[in-house]
Amino acid sequence: MLGQGFVSAASIAASVLFILSLGGLSNQEKAKRAVWYGIVGMAVAVFFTAFGPGIGGYWWMIPMMIIGAVAGWHVAKRVAMTEMPQLVAALHSFVGLAAVFVAWNADLERRRVLAAQALEAGQQEFSAFAALVATKAPDELMFLQLEVVFAIFIGAVTFTGSVIAFGKLAGKVDGKSRQLPGGHMLNAGAAVLCLVLAIAYVSGAGFWTLLVLAALSFFIGWHLIMGIGGADMPVVVSMLNSYSGWAAAAIGFTLSNDLLIVTGALVGSSGAILSYIMCKAMNRNFVSVILGGFGAVQGVSAEIEGEQVAIDAGGVAAALNDADSVIIVPGYGMAVAQAQNAVSELVRKLRSAGKEVRFGIHPVAGRLPGHMNVLLAEARVPYDIVLEMDEINDDFPETDVVIVIGSNDIVNPAAEEDPGSPIAGMPVLKVWEAKQVFVSKRGQGTGYSGIENPLFFKENTRMFYGDARASVDSLLHLID
Structure with missing residues (x-):
């Protein structure tokens, strides 16, 4: 058993390591070291919490x-x-x-303490948490109840919302926005009922209020995320990350665990900031997205004229051999095909031939921020040629060839040209301004959001159909 002094010191050390980890993740070169900071910090946090004062039940806790x-x-x-x-x-x-379960248990322990005090029983059989509750004044117990309510509400919303987000990302749930009849009014009604139940619980109602509160919150999380389309899933994942942090912080207050409070606040605030940045990058209203697209207005997309013109590996290679400047725009299709190493080899050959080659990365390329950066770093692509959208968007008019690999929505000109498009106003990579554009794509289907892309029908665009890795591999022996 470790003393409280050791636990407090470990909490400070773990908190510092978590902060260093978050700070280091903003730079690709420091990311690996930052991850190790997080790993060590979590190991310290778990060890000193598990073996701190008042903790027992090791015979089942350690195996678990x-x-x-x-x-x-x-x-x-x-x-x-x-x-x-x-x-x-x-x-x-x-x-x-976990937040829901801990909150339920906290209330059961609170009731146990109150019952024991009413019977003037001793505290010798109290758990560490129950003993802590026994020392609280009436007003402090009310705050404990508020913490329990908040933890259950945000924890339950996070749970079912994350399950649906998992299903949509994995393709097990339809990525389209779907809601029950009544739409947002159902969410609002459930939220009002949660508030009524919270007031009833704080006023002395039974444990049943927390069970019904959890059920309603589970519904809100499910219905809320079901109402958000696939194009906004990257924001949703970041938002749920923030929710999980606030749920952890609420439980930290309930358990009087300073480390859990700090860690939850770090996760909650960083997730919220990231969600806001992503909404800005996608020209989405932050409040609208977190409320399931509430208030969003969508017009009718314009009709697309023309046809998609295919090209073979020989045609793409010829254009690359004649080009002086090349920009590669990777997307989720590159990740699915595991084509990053083949792309890296293509870049090496082109640069050896004296050509300027760079990458254009959209903030939400892939399914999470930084997804493409991680893949390219894994394939040992030099950091200095991997540029963000704002850094490279003005260079497309002077670019000879753009190769789009598995991207769709982030290079869709409808965002700028079609006010009725679901992605209208979203900042995109203006690849169509280049002299030639080659799109590596499996087939003629739409992207993850289900939106057709006018880029594929433009005169300077050619479709390079096939698996991304096989397509890039076919180019390698054709490059001079």
């Missing part, structure tokens, strides 16, 4: 920790990079459900 660690290791090793967003959503659901 081992089982969880082994399961987490096994799942993480099996999950491909393309499935990382789904894994993140699944992990968020665990945090939310």
Whole structure:
């Protein structure tokens, strides 16, 4: 058993490591070290919390920790990079459900303490948390009840919302926006009922209020995310990340655990900031997205004229051999095909031939921010030629060839040209301004959001159909 002094010192150390981890993730070169800061910080946090004062039940807690660690290791090793967003959503659901269970248990312990005090029983059999509750004044117990309510509400919303986000990202749930009759009014009505139940609970109603509150919150999370379309899923995952952080912070207050409060606040605030940045990058209203697209107005998309013209590897290679400047725009299709290493080899050959080659990265390329950056870093693409959208968008008119690999919505000119498009106003990479555009794509289907792309029908665009990795591999021996 460790003393409280050791636990407090460990909490400070873990908090510092978490802050260093978040700060380091903003730079690709420091990201690996930042991840290790987070790993060490979490190991310190778990160890000193588990063996701190007032903790017992090691005969079942330690085996469960081992089982969880082994399961987490096994799942993480099996999950491909393309499935990382789904894994993140699944992990968020665990945090939310844990918050609900801990909050329920906290109220049961509170009731147990009050019953024992009413019977003037001793405290010798109290758990560490129950003993803490026994020392609280009436007004402090009311705050404890408010913490329980908040943890259940945000935790339950996070759980079902994350489950639906996982389903949409994994293709197990339709990515289109779908709601029950009544739409947002159902969410509003459920939220009002949650408030009524919270007031009843604080006023002395039974444990049943927390059960009904959780059920309504589960519904809100499910219905809220079902009402958000696939194009906004990257924002949703980030938003749920924030929710899971606030749920953890609420439980931290309930358990009087400073480390949980700090960690939850870090996750909650950073997730909220990231969600706001992503909404800005996609020209989405932040409040509208987190409320399931409430108030969104969508017109009728313009009809697209023309046809998609295909080209073979020889034609693409000839254009690359004649080009002086090339920009590559990667997307989720590149990740699915695991084509990053073939792309890296293509870049090496083109640069060896004296050509200027750069990458244009949209803030929401892939399924999570930084998805493409991680893949390219994994394939050892130099950091200095990987540029963000704002850094490269003005260079397309002077570019000879653009190769789009598995991207759709982030290069869709309808965002600027069609006011009725679902993505109208969304900042996109203006690849159509280049002299020639080649789109590597499996077939003629639409992108993840289900929106047709006028780029594919433009005169300076040619469709390079096929698996991205096989297509890029076919170019390698044709490049001079």
